[in-house]
Amino acid sequence: MALYEETLTSRILQVVLLVPIISMLAGLYATYQAEEGFEIMLATTVGVAILLLDVMAIRIEIDERELRIRGILGLIVRKTVPIENMASFRVGEGWTSCYGTIHFNLPARGCVTIHQRKGWTVSFTTNNPEEVARVLATLGVLREP
Template sequence: MSLYEERVTSRAFQILLLVPVGIMLAGLYGTYQSEKGFDVMLALTIGVSLVILDAMAIRIEIDERELRIRGLLGLVLRKTVPIENIASFRVGEGWTSCYGVMHFNLPAKGCVAVHQRKGWTVSFTTNHPEKVAEVLSTLGIPREP
């Protein structure tokens, strides 16, 4: 059972990410017309499109065992942090006020940085930072000032 779930998206960011996909599709059409390198361009277009699609949204899930952060598809962008591995967390005002070695960042109201006992600091943006803080505090994880 999940204690917290959220999906963070940004319409402006999604539109911005569609520009490279459009360029790739134009390039794909160009290679199809020239009959040279179409198979390579098709593979690149599919690969880049999957990465871009994965980056269009962030899914945050917290349950009793772990914190999961995933991209839209969860193919490339994903991180799972066991609750017992979290040493502390910090809540920041605004989506640019947190940093970590692994940073999942989309425009949002706030951010949370999770400091692990073993491993890198993981941070992510959220529209409900105080709800995330409440859930993490309920799980016994100390909050940094």
């Protein structure tokens, strides 16, 4: 059972990312009409569409064992941090005030940076940074000032 769940989206980003998908579909149709290179264009269109769909939203889940960050599909954008590997965390105001070696960023009210005992620093944006902080503190992760 998840102690915290949130899905972060940006309508502007979704509209902007639809433009390349529509362009790729137009190119796919053009290669079909030309009867040359359709298979290559099809593979490229599917790959680009999967990538763009995966980055359109971030899903954050925290349970007793781990923090999971996933994209819409969870194929490319994905990171899992076990609670016992978290040394500390920091909460930032605004979605541009955090940085990490691995960073998941969409416009939001705040952000959280997780410092791991082993591995890289992970940061992500959230609309409820204090709720995330409360859950992490409840799980025994130290909060940095």
